[in-house]
Amino acid sequence: MANILVTGTTGFVGANMAKFLSEEKDHSIIGIRHDNSPIDAARLLGIDNRVTWTYGDVLDANFVKRVVNDYEIDEIYHFAALPIVRIAGRSPVPVFETNIAGTWNVLEAARDRGIEEIRVVHCSTDKAYGDTVQRKPYRESQGVGVSEIYGTSKAAADLIAQSYALNYGMKVAVVRPCNMFGPADSNPRIIPNTIRLCLQGKNPVIFRGIGYVREYIFVEDAVDGLYKVMRGLRESSAKGEVFNLGTGWAFDQVQIIKKILRFFPDRKAVVRDPSEYMKREIKYQKLDSSKIRTWFGWRPKQTLDRGLKKTIEWWKGRPDLTGKAINFTR
Known part of the structure; x- marks a missing residue:
């Protein structure tokens, strides 16, 4: 053991x-x-x-x-x-x-x-x-x-x-x-923030002029x-x-929010001005993950949509957390 x-x-x-x-x-x-x-x-x-x-x-x-x-x-x-x-x-x-x-x-x-x-x-x-x-x-x-x-x-x-x-x-x-991303992430990040806003019956937030690209797993x-x-x-x-x-799934904020909104067709994103610090983040992030695939045969088992669905279902089962105030530090 x-x-x-x-x-x-x-x-x-x-x-x-x-x-x-x-x-x-x-x-x-x-x-x-x-x-x-x-x-x-x-x-x-x-x-x-x-x-x-x-x-x-x-x-x-x-x-x-x-x-x-x-x-x-x-x-x-x-x-x-x-x-x-x-x-x-x-x-x-x-x-x-x-x-x-x-x-x-x-x-x-x-x-x-x-x-x-x-x-x-x-x-x-x-x-x-x-x-x-x-x-x-x-x-x-x-x-x-x-x-x-x-x-x-x-x-x-x-x-x-x-x-x-x-x-x-x-x-x-x-x-x-x-x-x-996934179950039990209560940090102020784009995916849990967007899901929680939708479950609260509110519209998710897109920050004006922010086109940074991020990869998700x-x-x-x-x-x-x-x-x-x-x-x-x-x-x-x-x-x-x-x-x-990494998975190779790289999206800007508009693209990832649109993917989440496919599970919430009655919601529509609203636009807000970003904080000054938000404007200083790394603009593009994507990994070449060929090494771990070659060495150990690792591959992602979940598609992005299946991962999002599992995450949404987890949040639906936690109404005690879903309704809490959301911090937009992302």
Whole structure:
């Protein structure tokens, strides 16, 4: 049986990863709960009793080391991060602390564990690449770049993770997914915001003059890709490697909202002026994900429409959340 630590277990992606792993009988899942919010993603997905919970913070290096050693951790999926781009732009220091120092604390705890076979998959983001050149898809070989605060923090964490693999021979890999969506994402992002507005009987919002393009992946496909990379680490083939994780489905805000509105034919988008910060985001993001497909045979199992339908159905089953006020930080 593998003892698996999932950091960021109460967040959207970490909780979906823990759910995926909990369906495998040979895993013991350890999670970190920073506070006791009644609506964190693990509780929303109904997996609270499938996880052995510890209580603390990834910024507490001694706490992370105790967890990794006391629970004899074999594998770590590192998701703990502050992930919202515009919030990061307003308050950069906590983002740098959590996304960078939190990462080296996890890596140091893994190194301190003192066993050769411990494996770490660090979940990054396509935003670590910075702006594209001539709207070409990002390739792993081009390296990271400077961009907005969140992307820069993840780029720094990626380099640290790769450095631990290089300098200490650790089984560490970096995965850079595109924009993930799915059940239990209550963050202020375009897909959950649009779905919730429609379910409230309101019209979704398009921001005037914003033509940025983003690639999307359903969260179940994303965690499957992360799992395949971890399996590669077990065989040592993925050590020190970086893998893009995307579907090729890239849309601007108008296009993705139109796709959601096909499930809500009585709704029509309204136009608003964007915030100043919104105008400074990366303009085009799309990944070349041929490496993970070639190395591990990964393919998305869900179409965009099926993923959207599953997400909408999940939100329909949570009227307690659907009716809450919506934050337009996207």
